[in-house]
Amino acid sequence: MATALAVQTRPMHTAPRMAAIAASRAAIARPADATGPDAALERIGVLLPVRRGRTVVTQGDPADYVYRVMKGALRAVKLLGDGRRHVADFLLPGDFIGLTDVRDYGHSIEAVEDAVLQRYPRRSFDAVLQADPRIGRHFLSFVCNELSAAQERLLLLGRKSAMERLAAFLVAMADQGSKPAGTKDGCALAMTRIDIADYLGLTVETVSRLMSQLRSRGIIDLPRPQDVIFLDRTALEELSDGAGEEMH
């Protein structure tokens, strides 16, 4: 999905410290590619295993490192003072957890399941960007895709019903990788219902009820809570559109 981005300039004298950010999933297993960021980054990175439930970075802490997800799944969480919780994103292999030209992390990052990260000191990361402008272009492209995805999510949170959100979520999860063992179509959800609810702007109860409803309507099967098997993907996709294709 394309996106018209609105980007704002600011006076040049506040020179931005370069940094990395969020990137769309980049090919991790790709063979060494001198033009991509992979080769250059590998040299400055350290592998870091993370156990399920552990917090990698905390919202508000100084952003001294950039991370890249190699394996597993994590969540980016924001909290409000009264306990409300928002999952800004789920991070999967290839994603970057990083920084911008700002000093502090904007979210806490927690492991949804056991994960492996690669960690780059920010200084080194900046140096790599500095050394090769082409890498900067790659990241610009990545971040633009991130922004585009975030804006689709704004539409979802701002204008879609609970069922539309959940159906879209399930389809997206299925399209992006892990499926329940030995099934043709579906998704294996590493995260809990609470995480899903906080990601979709709903409550656990609503997510749970909608899952049950999808099952009773014969659209999905739920052998276990975390395994969703699609019995009727077309129906799911229609539900995610509100049964009306996006209009241009």
Added chain:
Amino acid sequence: MATALAVQTRPMHTAPRMAAIAASRAAIARPADATGPDAALERIGVLLPVRRGRTVVTQGDPADYVYRVMKGALRAVKLLGDGRRHVADFLLPGDFIGLTDVRDYGHSIEAVEDAVLQRYPRRSFDAVLQADPRIGRHFLSFVCNELSAAQERLLLLGRKSAMERLAAFLVAMADQGSKPAGTKDGCALAMTRIDIADYLGLTVETVSRLMSQLRSRGIIDLPRPQDVIFLDRTALEELSDGAGEEMH
């Protein structure tokens, strides 16, 4: 699914968590500066006046141009097939439109009021980026800030009440420039209630009712629908936090 992130929070007390609207406007009228993007872009751009209500680009059209807002205000709109409407962002002087590596525009861009844009052919724009890596780094920084703002807006749409959204919106609009003539604090709203509602994920009626409620509580004054005068900014800011500061 989207992915990644880890961007920051805004320089805080000003315009807390309001999206892309806030932040420093670009120094458009600034004298030529050889190190910034302004000088290089000026040479390839053409001035383009746009009347209120006119559509500059249409969602789904090929993204052949990049625009920069020089004057006025525009909105980035997405539509769903059943008529639901979502305003992804308001674009103000200094903002860029169409900055993406994707082929098509993801939103329609319409003028909220008479505006002036500068238009750059994408080819030329890319060439400028190519020619000077520093400009690319500036844009990387800009897009990161955009992404960060979008993620604040995700929190707003996903987890905040109608009043919190409106209060945050008003404060952000006030912090970002135009005030009603001859007042100390407040904001002049170029957009309609419908635009505000579609931006905040609400309905016109709700926005209107909340405005009236703020007035009857003595927090704002509304001499005209589009002029909001702050009688008690502190109260507004507390409302925008849900009366509980963001927790880290």
Added chain:
DNA sequence: CGCTATGTTGACCCGCGTCAATGACCGTGG
């Protein structure tokens, strides 16, 4: 001048949140 877009307000209602109870699963310790 009407005509249409916009804003405000009221009455009603429904989707989803809230509160509560129950059961399944899981890791831990006796």
Added chain:
DNA sequence: CCACGGTCATTGACGCGGGTCAACATAGCG
């Protein structure tokens, strides 16, 4: 091995915030 406590998921009963529908006022504009 089972007992036990904690987390997670599901389901029901109920209520409210905000959406829907409708009426009316106001303002810009041809």
